[in-house]
Amino acid sequence: MDLQFTAEEDAFRYELRAWLGTAIASMPVQPQRDDWTARRRYDAAWQRMLFDAGYAGINWPREFGGRGATPTEHLIFLEETERARAPYVGQNFVGLLHAGPTLIAEATPDQKAFHLPGILTGEHIWCQGFSEPSAGSDLASLSCRAMRDGDDYVINGQKIWTSFGHTADYCEMLVRTDSDVPKHRGISWLIVPMGLPGMDVRPLRTMEGSTEFCEVFFDEVRVPVANRVGAENDGWRVTMVTLSFERGTAFISEMLQSMELARDLAELAKRITRNGATAWDDAGLRRDIGRICAELDALWALTKRNVSQAQRTGVVGPGGNVFKLAYAELRQRLGDLAMHLLDRASLSVDDIGDLPSGEHVHGRIHALSLGIAAGTSQVQRNIIAERILGLPKDR
Amino acid sequence: MDLQFTAEEDAFRYELRAWLGTAIASMPVQPQRDDWTARRRYDAAWQRMLFDAGYAGINWPREFGGRGATPTEHLIFLEETERARAPYVGQNFVGLLHAGPTLIAEATPDQKAFHLPGILTGEHIWCQGFSEPSAGSDLASLSCRAMRDGDDYVINGQKIWTSFGHTADYCEMLVRTDSDVPKHRGISWLIVPMGLPGMDVRPLRTMEGSTEFCEVFFDEVRVPVANRVGAENDGWRVTMVTLSFERGTAFISEMLQSMELARDLAELAKRITRNGATAWDDAGLRRDIGRICAELDALWALTKRNVSQAQRTGVVGPGGNVFKLAYAELRQRLGDLAMHLLDRASLSVDDIGDLPSGEHVHGRIHALSLGIAAGTSQVQRNIIAERILGLPKDR
Amino acid sequence: MDFELDDDERSLQDGIRSFLAGRYPMTAVRAHEETGAAVDRDLWRALADVGVFSLRADGFGMTETALAFEELGRALANGPLVASHLAAGTTSALVGGAGDGTRIVGLVEPSEPVTVIEHLASLDDLLVVRDDGVFLVDPGSVVSTPVAHPLDALTPISVVSSLPTGEQLGGAELSASLRRDGMVLTSALQLGVCLATIDLARDYALQREQFGRPIGQFQAVKHMMADMLTKAEVTRAAVYAAAVHLDGRGDDADVAQVVRAAKVLAGDSALFCAKTCIQVHGGMGFTWEVDAQRYWKRACVLDTQFGNSDHHAAAFAAAL
């Protein structure tokens, strides 16, 4: 075991760091949180810069236009971009992390040739049409129907939790193509261009007040059969490829942010005074912050174990579920602690004067979603118990 | 709503308090923790004193020799005996709280006439033969068999967690009298004299090192059919009477002890010094102690709500399950806190000098059993979810 | 001793509950949020008419008042409810017009790291509660900045940069008594949050199906909800005990400690129940549409009022 980077890995890091230094300086000011069109432009511009510098699709194979980086290099990439406060992957998230890798693994040469470059350059934004109002944790029970009609599928139904549905060009979509077989077996994976007749995209307001997510309604929407990826009714297997990617790397950037946030909390505690002493004079608060920081460092070490395993075996194992479960819980504790420290200042989602209430309160709300999105903590525990511990399935 | 005692209740309290003052002074020194024979003598002597003073079977109906006290008077009785540091119910526990009430509700006049006085005077010690090695949370799956043979049942099988099995005179016992019907329907409730041929009582060592519990093995043990209480195969219903009693009052005395222990912890923290300051100077520790004390006070208020409900309706409702679940969790937190405070002194189950490590470490170990005995916390949660919240049964 | 609600208490509570269900149902709460959540004077006077502000001035006790506030918390009623009730006084009014709802009275305790006032723009009068006394201030004279995005959209807040001294209404004793009563009423609101989130979660768990059965059949969901109920019932006992003690119908416990215990339990439990309610709802719990998030945000607000649970846990220990 070692935690030292090789000379090649260091070289990769320093070259990237140098490039980030100049690249970020040339980026325009970040758009407003809820100006999704401006944010699309911004995210696409950043993706184009990455592409031009050879950093787009960092972990994609070279033959499909990616950089073919190892998992360790991918980790370094995420570390350095976070360290440099580079733009987040943003609206390119689904394309780069979900749809692209699925296309690489399962699509036809023509589908790849058309779609992969658009994702890598930031030209095409993708969204995800998987969840439905009645198919959440039980995703395979989805009922959005695609009926074969000549060379088209005709889609009827509804999707929910479609991130960036109002700005995307394409949707990676799971539809039911056979209702007469067990639920996992009648699902297909389609590429659906957004804006087709019969599609209705409605922003979904979350408790943060933001509208990153949409509901998408389908009324007799026609999509060519040629847009299917993989065999008909084989979509569940196709999508499992995608989901494991999400668990592997999706939370690394925000995990690094949380580590910084926890340390900021110590600084904040030193500034906040109460009854003539600083909050930092409270031994219990110090211990809580120390424990959270120590646990975050341990989670970061776990991430490196997961990356090392991926480097050896090519897949992110159930360590990803362990990480997700632990991180969601820890992030909530961090948020609770921050809000208690801010006390009355935590009643504002905006910063108050020089108090960083905005960041902490937003973070606390976001933490509530961490136990739910991308597999609830209950689902994670089931997976860990069944796949790692080998306990029997519920029924 | 009110929390004030009536003049009658106060009169009851002061009379009892006065009697306790003289009665306790006349008691001999408490025997060693693990001298069960001496403890039986001690517990029986105390029960006899209670009996002579009219306090035996405090909540039993007068017609069966009890005092017929209201639930509120029962609460006062437990408060005052605890306050006076009177002996605990000890080995009379099963007889007074389980077997006696069941006999009152379900036994024949002859059975009552013979057994109830022995329980009230402390002459007869009872133990409980319910749990089996493979029937714990799923008590109704018990397999200890009683086959009818003329006027006898012939018992074969094993019981476990039989408190005071090695000193008791009688055992309230659940046996399977019909294996061909659904599990709850083939159970009968028997009075089994201890020491019959074919019975083998083996002390069961717990993690506390003590042997309050026994395993009891039955090999062709003959018990007259006349010893059955209730109809054959109706034992499950009969025993449900008993179990609800346990939840109602069994934990009140130790709950009062815990309240005192938590306050003692504050005193201890003021005495323990570290790095030139007392442990009490630690704001986090103070907050933890304050929170635990506040929660214990709240649990005490909950107990009074449960008692008031019993006073009105005659039964202890599911508030007993709520209390048990909350108390088990809280008692563990209290124990953890105490051991952390004692630090290296917590490595001894005996007191070290003037450090009360014995009490706290024993209490911590005992707390581990609270989440298990008399219905695990998981079983309590199921009951609360199904009976109070009306959520559907698991299958 | 009888620590169960009697018939009068039950019917008072039922009355408030039906009034709120009719006059301020959740549909109205949500609509109110969209229009900026300024206090609705018609509603305020209607609340006054059922006695929300004047219960104690009218001779009822803290017990009845806490039962009413439990319902206000359950209904997610907003506005300076506790402050206006306190202003209406018991034997005599602290601020005229508070009891009949003609004047909307707020309250602030100057605090670190920042002093924040809820509903400032809607206030007719402001009580400033300091250690050494209680002061009446003209809300218009407070130098402050409204916050564009308050955590709880139903509780607009302003950050104070300068607070005039105002007219002194009483000394340290009045201050202590307002704080004590305020703690109990706030903990009653928090209890209402606990109970409402349990109902919300239960309704959802019974109706929502995944894997071919209602999610309420899964042990994981059951056990989360059993923990909610357990915390809520222990909290209920603590809150009722505090109210009963303030009415002089308690046992021999130290009233200040009983009140602190209520605020500690209620603060922790409301946050726990609301957070767990969101988790039971899964993705839907994270939507603006579902009320789970409103209760969580309200639980956050209430915990900061009259001292949070950590503060009072420390105070409880200090008094041991």
Place this chain on the structure above:
Amino acid sequence: MDFELDDDERSLQDGIRSFLAGRYPMTAVRAHEETGAAVDRDLWRALADVGVFSLRADGFGMTETALAFEELGRALANGPLVASHLAAGTTSALVGGAGDGTRIVGLVEPSEPVTVIEHLASLDDLLVVRDDGVFLVDPGSVVSTPVAHPLDALTPISVVSSLPTGEQLGGAELSASLRRDGMVLTSALQLGVCLATIDLARDYALQREQFGRPIGQFQAVKHMMADMLTKAEVTRAAVYAAAVHLDGRGDDADVAQVVRAAKVLAGDSALFCAKTCIQVHGGMGFTWEVDAQRYWKRACVLDTQFGNSDHHAAAFAAAL
């Protein structure tokens, strides 16, 4: 970077594990307990022969040593393992005979409210670690009282009333380095406790049936065990990271912080896993016979050695 065990590390760990399974199986552990748990000199020399004490003196790193100690923790091996390993030194022996197991060396850090020494009656030498240095003391010269009922029957303890000064072996630097190495080795033992209790709980959950199915099929049990595994894996990462850093094969993090994090995580997780293992076992978990309780008691002991998790959480914060 490759933070997975390599083949050498894996085979070293497997070797220690099979040695312990053969030479000191749980049956032997339980028997040892019944005879007072004095250190068994034959076993001790056998441990020495497989390198438990001399690994680092023999040129291996802390990484390999931690992997070995993980197995010792898993096997519930008792005796002053960490102390004797530290006494064997790295480049040169601190106490002669420690490495080959001919001398059994203990260690004590004088502490408040009481100073307690583990295994005193079995010791040939005692290291006293103070802030200002490390001292070698003749165990026979310590004035102390053995405790009749130690919490962990496998860890006899004595309460010290007077501790002679002894011969100074080194200054503050040696003291700091022994503490740092001791923290890592103790956290490795704690990791072993986590992993052993997971195995115990899993075996029981698969075999024990209630309500007509293995209890491991109930979500409540599954989720408790998923939490155990999660804490154990995060702890494993922290402990391995600390060991690797001590070997100079870490990243640019502050070594002292990495070590503290390991002790914080390992202390909390071992207690959690052992406690949960008891709960999974139900009534059986509370029996003397089932090993769950032994691991819980050991977890309690280990948390107090080289500073408990609260202590190091505070120290971690102080260094931020």
